[in-house]
Amino acid sequence: MNFRCLVCMFLPLFLFSCGNKKENIKELLQVWSQKEIKFPDELIFSVKGKDTVDFSISGKYKILTYVDSIGCISCKLQLGKWKIWMEEVDGESMGSVKFLFFFSPEKRKKFLETLRFENFFHPVCIDDKNRLNQLNHFPSDMTFQTFLLDENNKVLAIGNPIHNPQVKELYLNIIQGKQMEQEDKSMHIITKVSIDRSSVSMGSFDWQEEQKSAFTLKNTGDKPLVIQDVTTSCGCTTVAYSKEPLQPGGATTLEVVYKAERPEHFDKTITLYCNTDNSPLTLKISGDAK
Structure with missing residues (x-):
């Protein structure tokens, strides 16, 4: 997906924003479109933070979400909604999408409690040293800390599908190979x-x-x-x-x-x-x- 298509799809989501913010979003999309995400050499994934698992990050499509330590943990994670949507995506894509969760929590104990409380069994990478962000310098706005990647780790789309149903629809359309066109509100x-x-x-x-x-x-x-x-x-x-x-x-x-x-x-x-x-x-x- 090219930059023009990304702008056409995303700017309507921010029509209520001021002009400067729209320009900032356009610039952000230009920077991240087709950018390759870099991963640390050694990745350790675990279930609920204690059971280490052998987890490959390879896949035709990948949905990468990064969560830092700033603010309310449960507000950012919304693990219950992720579980529901992961099941939906698996059904629509026949398992061709890999979900990559990278968390860099300041309060590790509180974070692990949240994982266990939500019964979140999907493997996660607890990135204590924040290496993933240091390699890629993600946007500070949590809205733009989730990415749809291709098999070569290049960004196809950006935005959090859990917080925005239009981004959710965009991700599914790309995964299903549907033609993306600018919406005609008329x-x-x-x-x-x-x-x-x-x-x-x-x-x-x-x-x-x-x-x-x-x-x-x-x-x-x-x-x-x-x-x-x-x-x-x-x-x-x-x-x-x-x-x-x-x-x-x-x-x-x-x-x-x-x-x-x-x-x-x-x-x-x-x-x-x-x-x-x-x-x-x-x-x-x-x-x-x-």
Whole structure:
């Protein structure tokens, strides 16, 4: 896939961003398109951080994800979603895709606890010395620390499929050999949506108590509104919503549940993908779990 195709596919995902950010994304895509990822000579993979396994990184396609030590570990990992999507990809690709997980955790004990809690049995490389990043100098934005590679380790696409369903679709299309073309939005059914609020404060509460809130969406356009997907910035936040098309003038609710993993101040993001010109929409929840 050439640079022009990558830009056509990715820039629409950031139409809500400022002009400077769009230019930065274009520059980033230009740098990484067809770039070869370099791997350290000696790689040790293990299951749950204790059982070393013989794991080859060779494959027709590879999905490489790198996670550093900055920020919330569970927010970045989202291992439950990875497990579900890995099964989907294996079914679609007949096992031609190799998943490569490289983690460089500052708090190794906390990281291993997360692997065991999520029952994540896929081999991972715990890169304590951060060698993979030192060889490649990955972008600092975690959005661009996941890559689809070919058999020669060259970058075919960049972006985190777990955090963005459009990137997920892009990866699958490339793996399945489908022709990639720039989307023509005029061919899509587009409507309008209003939301009662863009952020919710849950206040202070006992961190062991589950918290619930809601956002109300109204279809203010003249075509049915379809919620295509909802993603969250952390596994501690879940969202329930109707997948049925919402008719013009109708309203629906996004039911949000937050379950803290520990006492903390939190500020989480919910990203809503739907058939509107301003999609994706960003919602926020915040509070103090004590």
